Amino acid sequence: MPTTMEQTKRKQANRGWAGLLLGLGLFWLLTWVILPWGQNLPGLQPVMAAIIAADVDTSTYWYSQSEKTAGAENHIRNTLRR
Amino acid sequence: MTAPTSSDVVVDKGKWEWSEMWKKEDWWAIWLGFAILAVGLIIFLPRPPDEMHEKLAKSKNTLSVEAARAPFQTIEWHQANDAKSDLRARNEPYAKSIGQWLQRPGRWSSNPMESLYLSEEAAAARRAAALPAYEEAQEKTKAALANAKTAQAMAEAAGFRNTMLNDQAETAISEWRQAREKERGSLRSRATVQAYNKIPYLIGTLVITMLIFSIGTRFMGISTTKFIQGFWFVFLLAVCAEIIGNQTTVREYGFGAIIWAILGGMLISNTVGTPAFLKSALQTEYFIKTGLVLLGAEILFGKMLAIGLPGIFIAWVVTPTVLIVTYILGQKVIGLQSKTLNITVSADMSVCGVSAAIATAAACRAKKEELTIAIGMSMLFTAVMMIALPTFIVAVGMHPVLGGAWIGGTIDSTGAVVAAGTFLGETGMFVAATIKMIQNVMIGIIAFGVAVYWCARVDCVQGQTVSKMEIWYRFPKFVLGFISASIIFSAILAYMGSAGDVMIDQGVLRGFSRPLRDWFFILAFASIGLSSNFREMAVHFKGGKPAILYVCGQSLNLMLTLLMAYIMFFLVFPGVTESLMQ
Numbered sequence: 001m002p003t004t005m006e007q008t009k010r011k012q013a014n015r016g017w018a019g020l021l022l023g024l025g026l027f028w029l030l031t032w033v034i035l036p037w038g039q040n041l042p043g044l045q046p047v048m049a050a051i052i053a054a055d056v057d058t059s060t061y062w063y064s065q066s067e068k069t070a071g072a073e074n075h076i077r078n079t080l081r082r
Numbered sequence: 083m084t085a086p087t088s089s090d091v092v093v094d095k096g097k098w099e100w101s102e103m104w105k106k107e108d109w110w111a112i113w114l115g116f117a118i119l120a121v122g123l124i125i126f127l128p129r130p131p132d133e134m135h136e137k138l139a140k141s142k143n144t145l146s147v148e149a150a151r152a153p154f155q156t157i158e159w160h161q162a163n164d165a166k167s168d169l170r171a172r173n174e175p176y177a178k179s180i181g182q183w184l185q186r187p188g189r190w191s192s193n194p195m196e197s198l199y200l201s202e203e204a205a206a207a208r209r210a211a212a213l214p215a216y217e218e219a220q221e222k223t224k225a226a227l228a229n230a231k232t233a234q235a236m237a238e239a240a241g242f243r244n245t246m247l248n249d250q251a252e253t254a255i256s257e258w259r260q261a262r263e264k265e266r267g268s269l270r271s272r273a274t275v276q277a278y279n280k281i282p283y284l285i286g287t288l289v290i291t292m293l294i295f296s297i298g299t300r301f302m303g304i305s306t307t308k309f310i311q312g313f314w315f316v317f318l319l320a321v322c323a324e325i326i327g328n329q330t331t332v333r334e335y336g337f338g339a340i341i342w343a344i345l346g347g348m349l350i351s352n353t354v355g356t357p358a359f360l361k362s363a364l365q366t367e368y369f370i371k372t373g374l375v376l377l378g379a380e381i382l383f384g385k386m387l388a389i390g391l392p393g394i395f396i397a398w399v400v401t402p403t404v405l406i407v408t409y410i411l412g413q414k415v416i417g418l419q420s421k422t423l424n425i426t427v428s429a430d431m432s433v434c435g436v437s438a439a440i441a442t443a444a445a446c447r448a449k450k451e452e453l454t455i456a457i458g459m460s461m462l463f464t465a466v467m468m469i470a471l472p473t474f475i476v477a478v479g480m481h482p483v484l485g486g487a488w489i490g491g492t493i494d495s496t497g498a499v500v501a502a503g504t505f506l507g508e509t510g511m512f513v514a515a516t517i518k519m520i521q522n523v524m525i526g527i528i529a530f531g532v533a534v535y536w537c538a539r540v541d542c543v544q545g546q547t548v549s550k551m552e553i554w555y556r557f558p559k560f561v562l563g564f565i566s567a568s569i570i571f572s573a574i575l576a577y578m579g580s581a582g583d584v585m586i587d588q589g590v591l592r593g594f595s596r597p598l599r600d601w602f603f604i605l606a607f608a609s610i611g612l613s614s615n616f617r618e619m620a621v622h623f624k625g626g627k628p629a630i631l632y633v634c635g636q637s638l639n640l641m642l643t644l645l646m647a648y649i650m651f652f653l654v655f656p657g658v659t660e661s662l663m664q
Contacts, residue, residue: 076512
């Protein structure tokens with residue numbers, strides 16, 4: 001017969017694994033249901049379409065990670081030098 | 083990152099020991115960071131692209147000749163500008179080989195394995211599917227170019243003195259640029275995709291990063307064996323986060339790998355628990371500070387002048403004003419308990435999101451949960467603003483230069499700024515991205531200022547006067563490496579001129595130190611996630627005060643940036659706006 005402590009530990013472990021599965025399930029729901037649905041909302045669709053067409057990596061957080069910043073800087077510098 | 087509590091506020095005299103230089107992670111971050119930068123310089127500087135100086139001189143000459151020839155940017159001007167932009171040391175074969183060993187997982191839409199491996203058949207199928215649309219886009223670009231050439235020739239025949247012909251030529255050139263941009267977007271990426279297997283390279287990256295960090299563990303009193311035993315798991319979590327962050331839809335919203343590394347780590351630590359064998363590998367500060375020294379090299383002061391005085395006023399006057407006012411608001415009105423959380427959120431919101439949060443949190447020794455809150459909020463609000471702001475700007479018919487400056491000065495992350503700017507057209511995007519870049523440069527000063535202020539005013543008993551030596555003892559030393567890297571690389575870039583853009587910005591930094599820095603940060607955030615717990619975070623988020631602070635600060639930021647952008651681009655420097663619209 002398992003002791004009370006062992007039972008508690010097993011319960012905690014089960015709860016932990018259930019939490020992990022729930023978290024993964026929520027991630028699946030977000031990625032494959034909520035976010036794609038949001039992209040087609042009338043308010044979001046035009047901007048999202050522009051982002052997709054221009055192939056912008058919106059997840060970059062620093063200027064050197066974005067390919068577009070170097071082109072933008074170069075263009076602006078050369079334009080203002082005119 | 084552990085914030086001092088009331089019980090461990092530094093009141094006694096600190097002292098300096100030379101052994102700190104090899105026992106403390108702050109110094110190891112400096113040594114490793116500078117060693118990486120030195121290796122980058124040794125690799126890149128002797129190997130410039132063929133005829134680099136001649137090509138740069140030719141582009142420069144064409145740009146000035148064309149600028150003098152016509153009252154608008156001619157086709158030849160754009161071609162010379164493109165040629166100059168495409169000259170990059172990281173495009174050389176040796177740099178591409180190095181890049182392969184530091185690359186991150188790729189993009190995918192429905193099969194996560196495609197992030198790591200793409201067979202020749204799958205690549206061919208993708209190319210075949212995308213080719214008709216790409217060829218059509220290429221044809222449109224050719225037709226638009228032919229049209230632009232005709233229109234320009236007509237304007238030239240009239241000696242560029244006929245306003246109507248000039249306008250027609252300018253419109254035709256603009257249409258050609260738009261067609262070219264469309265062709266070079268997602269269509270070209272899909273139509274030119276090649277087969278890849280990133281797994282061996284990722285194993286290589288694991289070994290490289292593990293070796294880099296293992297060196298210091300030996301001296302810092304961390305068991306190197308235990309560090310290595312746990313490091314692979316942290317790296318694996320980082321790779322998983324990269325894979326999730328590269329899912330097409332997730333990426334389009336701007337939810338990058340960093341947030342998934344934190345969430346993934348927290349999911350593990352708060353459910354099944356972080357395995358004990360990982361503890362020695364969770365060296366958050368070691369990873370983050372080394373990454374910050376590398377980031378320092380990318381803070382190039384010459385970039386501040388990219389758009390002239392309007393950019394400096396928008397990024398360097400509004401931003402610190404908003405930062406200070408928001409911080410005071412957080413302390414005096416909202417009543418945020420933690421000063422470190424307050425300054426991290428304020429910097430994150432007013433400067434440049436994730437990178438500012440990382441630098442400020444490290445400079446004031448904020449808790450990892452506080453950094454997580456700041457980054458999480460930044461990502462959520464950035465996603466909202468990335469959609470709402472350009473939609474509003476277009477709806478009210480705002481001028482693209484004003485709209486671009488507003489976006490660049492207020493949206494946190496560069497990617498979201500570029501995305502929102504794209505919706506305004508090429509000029510709007512160029513202005514937005516450039517303003518953001520100038521603002522990015524600010525974090526060097528902010529991090530240094532916060533570090534000094536915290537040592538002198540915050541980490542001491544009220545009313546206590548702190549001597550200069552005391553400030554030095556308490557000062558986070560990695561900030562010295564961060565600032566030194568910035569000054570040294572800014573000086574090298576200034577000395578090299580245009581060649582510096584090719585060899586330093588587009589070589590050593592973007593081709594070598596940045597990919598490593600990206601890995602260091604993602605490892606840091608995986609470590610943060612694995613050592614964080616939801617309860618602690620809930621305590622910091624009590625009453626939703628950080629969110630209230632963010633919203634209030636961002637509202638002020640929106641108002642002041644718009645006002646300053648209007649004053650600068652329309653009242654003080656209308657000539658700059660006119661030039662940008664050409």
